[in-house]
Amino acid sequence: MKALQITGYGEIAKNVEIREVENPRIEDDQVLIEVHAASINPVDYKIIEGAMRNIQKLSFPAAIGFDVAGTVKDKGTNVSDFNIGDEVFARVPTHSPGTFAEMVAVDHQAVCQKPSNLSFVEAASIPLVGLTSVQAFQKANLKAGNKVLIHAGSGGVGSFAVQYAKAQGAYVYTTTSTKNVEWVKDLGADRVIDYKKEDYREIAKNVDVVYDTLGGNYTKEALEILKQGGRVVSIAGDPDNETAKELGLNGLIRFLMKLKRFKLDQLVKDKNAYYKFVMMHADGAQLNDLKELIENRYISAIIDQEYPFSKAIDDLEHVKNGHTKGKVVLNMKLS
Ligand SMILES: NC(=O)c1ccc[n+]([C@@H]2O[C@H](COP(=O)([O-])OP(=O)(O)OC[C@H]3O[C@@H](n4cnc5c(N)ncnc54)[C@H](OP(=O)(O)O)[C@@H]3O)[C@@H](O)[C@H]2O)c1
Known part of the structure; x- marks a missing residue:
């Protein structure tokens, strides 16, 4: 599959690239999600620039991306709350990023069914x-x-x-x-x-x-x-x-x-x-509360711009510029 990878600390354009990598293998507590959309957050460029290395030191090449919306393609033996084909969204756990890719394996406790009234792009903008x-x-x-x-x-x-x-x-x-x-x-x-x-x-x-x-x-x-x-x-x-x-x-x-x-x-x-x-953490149950607020129209997704995966660097630069209006999202199905 294709995945964006961090190759070193420093400037965005010089330290990330899209590479061909093995599909992720799921553990017993994980679901495999086919990524339809993944949103960018300032933490993504901060990680590339090395600003987070006191908290989590990377070994390169490193996976990147925390927000995802997509479809469940496979699940581990301990997972009973999701089925293959479910449309879901998640903020993946901090220790296992990797949503800027065609597939990502995620602990099922971080995952939630996608709000029925949101597109994948909109849903990916919410979790983090x-x-x-x-x-x-x-x-x-x-x-x-x-x-x-x-x-x-x-x-x-x-x-x-x-x-x-x-x-x-x-x-x-x-x-x-x-x-x-x-x-x-x-x-x-x-x-x-x-x-x-x-x-x-x-x-x-x-x-x-x-x-x-x-x-x-x-x-x-x-x-x-x-x-x-x-x-x-x-x-x-x-x-x-x-x-x-x-x-x-x-x-x-x-x-x-x-x-x-x-x-x-x-x-x-x-x-x-x-x-x-406050340093946020992944939580599928809290996402479920948000799903209800979204479905009851208390909260809308605010999308500034969506980019195809091939423009992931532009997407990261857009967020780095610090003047987004809502969220910037990678749409994996856009060419
Ligand atoms: N600790 C955690 O767990 C955690 C979680 C999420 C985010 N964060 C951090 O929280 C910060 C905000 O994240 P974000 O995703 O909201 O960033 P963001 O989307 O990039 O924020 C951009 C927005 O900030 C506004 N802005 C810039 N300077 C401003 C000012 N002086 N006064 C008022 N508005 C200003 C801009 O409006 P204008 O264009 O109008 O200036 C723009 O709309 C980041 O540093 C991020 O890393 C931390």
Whole structure:
């Protein structure tokens, strides 16, 4: 079969290529999925560039890709919840990527039946961003009536999170640039803040929850606009100590991170707040909850662009450029 493979760390164009490889062999707990579509996430180019090597060091050539939608072609002896021919979607477990390929073997516990009202391309756009947001809002203890700021409402994560937080009954502030304001409003956000023209800190004040999808100074600024005792969940800022340990980061790295977090930790203490860095994980049962929200029309898939497999590098570069509107997807059936 054909599969995109990472051949070394560095620039995208010089370190990935489509190669002919053996079909994956399934283990007893796995299903073999014929990939119809696979979406790109920033983590994919970050892995190629080596930014994740402290967490997971690659040996080359390495498989790539976490999101998939496709058809079950085979299953292991322990799998009773899926049948050959089922149309499914999944975020594959972190230790076994490989969805940018014609076939992928996936632990059945990460897999879910595809929402009946979505195409394969649409379904492939959901798992990673959807599970990230569900897991982050669980940590944030988001409740109906809470005021939440979601940064980057036009991004892959943000465009999902705005819809999800509205479905939970929250009041949603979100940020984006001028060109995206109108369609992000259509996602249901109560107040879309144009970061090119407005200072979000003047508008989203005293919020219960900040969902930090940007990191850098935005993580510290979250504490400025948070109410006393509020909660910040970050997917792009500095890992808190507990998460850094769970990620297996060594003592020296954790110590340097603690120094870097000094100001943030102080602000969290002063506000009697909660700060958590969330590293998402695969979860087929949670995907099933999302399937219901999608089928009940609370959440739509937002597709910026689809690319054929032969243009996978362009697809990765598109996401790397940082201005996607929703999700960018590889359509394996497009030539
Ligand atoms: N920890 C985890 O488990 C986890 C999981 C998923 C994602 N992540 C991380 O979360 C981050 C976001 O992921 P993503 O998939 O949403 O990325 P993305 O789709 O590439 O985000 C692009 C969007 O960000 C917006 N944006 C850029 N700068 C902005 C700013 N200053 N203010 C407001 N919006 C801004 C852009 O809007 P404009 O074009 O209008 O600027 C664009 O729509 C990435 O760093 C990713 O690696 C982490």
